[in-house]
Amino acid sequence: MIISRFTEPELERFRKNCNFVNDECYVFELRSQGIPLEQIAEILNLSIDAVKKISRKVNRKIIKVI
Numbered sequence: 001m002i003i004s005r006f007t008e009p010e011l012e013r014f015r016k017n018c019n020f021v022n023d024e025c026y027v028f029e030l031r032s033q034g035i036p037l038e039q040i041a042e043i044l045n046l047s048i049d050a051v052k053k054i055s056r057k058v059n060r061k062i063i064k065v066i
Contacts, residue, residue: 001059004034018061027054 006014011032020028023044030040041051 001062003028003031003058003062006032014062014065017065018058020058020061023054024058024061027051028058031055031058 003011014028015025018024018028023046026044027040030043031037035043037051037055038048040046041048044051046054
């Protein structure tokens with residue numbers, strides 16, 4: 001899922017309704033800016049596998065809201 005393709009009203013809806021925890025919120029915000037997972041891993045000082053796992057959780061929450 002390419003989060004950066006959502007409109008700002010859609011992104012705001014996800015922020016309000018997905019109940020993201022801290023790491024999920026950071027990943028969501030960075031992905032909404034189009035930042036690749038590898039760069040997010042560097043920014044958050046996490047492994048790429050950890051960021052991928054968080055990203056999957058974010059995607060699942062977004063799908064539930066859609």
